[in-house]
Amino acid sequence: MNPKLNHKVTLIGAGPGDPDLITVKGVKALENANVVLFDALINRELLKYAPNAKRIFVGKRKGMHSYSQDEINELIVKSAFEYGNAVRLKGGDSFVFGRGAEEIEYIESFGIETEVISGISSAIAVPTSIGIPLTKRGVSESFWVLTGTTSERKLSNDVYLAAQSTATVVILMGMSKLSEIVSIFKKFNKNDVPTAIIQNGTTANEKIGVGTIDSILEVVAQNKLSSPAIIVIGEVVKESNKLRFFYENIILESKQFQPV
Numbered sequence: 001m002n003p004k005l006n007h008k009v010t011l012i013g014a015g016p017g018d019p020d021l022i023t024v025k026g027v028k029a030l031e032n033a034n035v036v037l038f039d040a041l042i043n044r045e046l047l048k049y050a051p052n053a054k055r056i057f058v059g060k061r062k063g064m065h066s067y068s069q070d071e072i073n074e075l076i077v078k079s080a081f082e083y084g085n086a087v088r089l090k091g092g093d094s095f096v097f098g099r100g101a102e103e104i105e106y107i108e109s110f111g112i113e114t115e116v117i118s119g120i121s122s123a124i125a126v127p128t129s130i131g132i133p134l135t136k137r138g139v140s141e142s143f144w145v146l147t148g149t150t151s152e153r154k155l156s157n158d159v160y161l162a163a164q165s166t167a168t169v170v171i172l173m174g175m176s177k178l179s180e181i182v183s184i185f186k187k188f189n190k191n192d193v194p195t196a197i198i199q200n201g202t203t204a205n206e207k208i209g210v211g212t213i214d215s216i217l218e219v220v221a222q223n224k225l226s227s228p229a230i231i232v233i234g235e236v237v238k239e240s241n242k243l244r245f246f247y248e249n250i251i252l253e254s255k256q257f258q259p260v
Helices: 024-031 044-049 069-083 100-108 122-129 158-163 175-187 216-223 235-239 244-256
Strands: 008-013 035-038 054-057 085-090 113-117 143-147 168-172 194-199 207-212 229-233
Touching (some): 008 024, 008 069, 008 100, 024 085, 024 113, 035 069, 069 100, 100 113, 122 168, 143 158, 158 168, 175 229, 207 216
Parallel strands (some): 008 113, 035 085, 143 168
Antiparallel strands (some): 194 207
16 A cells, blocks of 8 residues: 555446447546556446556456456456556446446445546447437337346346337347347237347447347347347337348238238
């Protein structure tokens, strides 16, 4: 611990992937950082705003060795004591399924000053980037944002509740549970509900798959979609001008095969 330094940790939400979608306040905090601890999903271009800071990768990737959350917490505190002004850079918004609250609680238990700078959540920005409005008058009055995988590595029970509503449903970290999600929505007769999968949303590597609950598993297989991706389920999906052509084709095809 260096007693001459002002020990502080700033938690910054980096946004959904497009480097231009970080906030101005977030950029200013990066410029003043002495050390940056960053996640796997943040755009590396953002590190240019902290050219003189030490960079520490603490990302998690499925199937690869990574730091545990406890190890990350300890490393953040150690870095703050050693370097003074530390930035924790997390994808999306760190308080939306980002475990930011847990990190802040741990850091503050050591008497370290903290600040949280909100990020643009991928749950909102990614659907919006392809023209999907999460709410639209006369179509959807509300939306759910759910995690597809809980801390016990299971599907959230809230999916059963969401499937019974008329709200738009946005599921993060749900690709490994997609078949289970589909079966739940089918159980509540939602077979024809429009569904979109957006992989690497707002980035140059973005991939999109569009269908219905009945067809989305086939769409994912055909387009070789995988994590990280966001699942959007609801009538608002076909309100997107970018996706409307697809759904108009579905309607035309269904009419062609109707018995005379």
